[in-house]
Amino acid sequence: MSGYRLLPWVALTLVIAVIVHGATLVALPHFIMSQAMSKMGAINTIHHGRRVDETSRGVVRPSPDLLYSSCPYDLSAGPLRVHAPVPPGTYWSVSAFDADTDNYFVRNDRQSGGVVDFYVVHGAAALPPGATTILSPTRRGLLLFRTLINDGSHFASIDAARRLATCATVGR
Numbered sequence: 198m199s200g201y202r203l204l205p206w207v208a209l210t211l212v213i214a215v216i217v218h219g220a221t222l223v224a225l226p227h228f229i230m231s232q233a234m235s236k237m238g239a240i241n242t243i244h245h246g247r248r249v250d251e252t253s254r255g256v257v258r259p260s261p262d263l264l265y266s267s268c269p270y271d272l273s274a275g276p277l278r279v280h281a282p283v284p285p286g287t288y289w290s291v292s293a294f295d296a297d298t299d300n301y302f303v304r305n306d307r308q309s310g311g312v313v314d315f316y317v318v319h320g321a322a323a324l325p326p327g328a329t330t331i332l333s334p335t336r337r338g339l340l341l342f343r344t345l346i347n348d349g350s351h352f353a354s355i356d357a358a359r360r361l362a363t364c365a366t367v368g369r
Contacts, residue, residue, distance in 0.1 A: 226297040233339070241277055243268045243342075243364045248352075264356060266342040268364035272319040273336055279317060281342065281362035283309045284355050288345035293317065296335035316367065324367070340364060 238244040246265040259265065270277050283289045283306050291313060293302035304313050315329040316322070319336050344359050346352055 226299075231296070231337075237267050237269045237339070240269050240271045241274075241364065241366045243340075243362055245356075245360055248346075262346055264344040264346060264359055266344075266359055266362060268340040268342075269337075270317060270333075270340065270364065271337050272317065272333060274366050276322045276324060276330075276367045277317040277364055278315075278367050279340060279362075279364045280312070280314045282312050282358055284344055284358035285311070287347045287351070287355060288343075289359075290343050292341045292343075293331060293333065294339045294341065295333060296337045299334065301334055302331050322367075 244267050246267070248264065249259040249261045268277075268279070279291070281291065287306070289306040289309070291302075291304050292300055294300050315331050316324050317331050317333050317338075317340070318324075319333045322330070324330060342359065342362060344355055346355060
C-alpha cells in the first residue's frame with residue numbers, strides 16, 4: 198500500500214528529470230556559444246589572438262603550437278564574405294560552428310589551393326556568379342582559423358599571413 202503512495206512522487210521526479218535533460222541538450226550548447234562569442238569582440242570582424250601560453254583560454258584547450266583567429270558572425274544583415282590567404286608550408290584550417298556549437302564546415306591548407314574565398318549564408322542570397330557558398334544552419338555562429346607554428350623562426354611570416362584574412366558582411 199505504501200508503494201502506491203510513492204508512485205506520484207516517482208512520476209513527478211521522472212518528469213522533472215526528462216525536462217531538465219531536454220533543456221540541457223537544447224539550451225546549453227546555445228548558451229555556451231553565446232557566452233564564448235560575447236568575449237571574442239565585434240561581430241562580423243576577424244580577431245587575431247596572441248600566441249598561446251599557459252594563461253590563454255579564449256579557445257577551449259588551446260595548443261601552444263597554433264595561432265588562432267576568430268570571426269564571430271551574425272548573418273542578420275546579409276551574407277558574410279571570408280577571404281584568407283593560406284600560409285605556405287604549414288598546417289592551416291578554417292572551421293565554422295553554428296550557434297549550437299555544431300561544426301558544419303572545415304577547409305584546410307591541402308584543400309584550399311593557397312587561398313579560401315567563400316560566403317557564409319543563412320537562406321537565399323544574391324551573390325556573384327560562381328561564388329562558393331557555405332550554408333550556416335543558424336544566423337549566428339563562429340569561424341575559427343588555426344595556423345600551425347611549425348618552426349619558431351617562421352613565426353613572423355606565419356603571423357603576417359594570417360593577419361591578411363578578412364571576414365565582413367557583404368557590401369560593407
